[in-house]
Amino acid sequence: DGGITQSPKYLFRKEGQNVTLSCEQNLNHDAMYWYRQDPGQGLRLIYYSQIVNDFQKGDIAEGYSVSREKKESFPLTVTSAQKNPTAFYLCASSTGQGVSYEQYFGPGTRLTVT
């Protein structure tokens, strides 16, 4: 089955620790995205990558880092510099081209930092 996987579903960390969230897709999509979702805030774009070895900051990139060494993988690191990291994190991918812009979403990772 093709799709996007995110692991783990729930993640707990102590304040001051970096944590990396995994995102893998087997849809052969070029573009991948990370969003943060807070209650009543909708989705906010953290980082996106349109091609391997290239990525751009989204609207709220401060305190986060990413890498795109492989087409299938786009891990997100939440660093200790992120002031309010507790949130639901969603990864998505798309073909990045064509007449529609359907983004396929993973199931999300809920990160709790105490």
Add this chain to the structure above:
Amino acid sequence: GEDVEQSLFLSVREGDSSVINCTYTDSSSTYLYWYKQEPGAGLQLLTYIFSNMDMKQDQRLTVLLNKKDKHLSLRIADTQTGDSAIYFCAESDWYGGSQGNLIFGKGTKLSVKP
């Protein structure tokens, strides 16, 4: 900047029609989307409409677009309890021949009462 607005809550009775409304500010938007998010899950694309269309129907879903007023609506006929979810409106536009990123509204939480 670009903005997408939605009301946060909607409550309907099972069997009634639901209408979820959205307004957007970017007049260059080319595609407008409706995504559905069930509790604790990622987003699923329900439907999209191209900006040169006024209406699109897909089974129980009807999308209406008023470009002049920059208003988009999603009508769900014969609403079922399984339709209870958060519904996100999103827009994208074109930059230099390729699609821009999606801008999401904050989501409308639809509650369906039996």
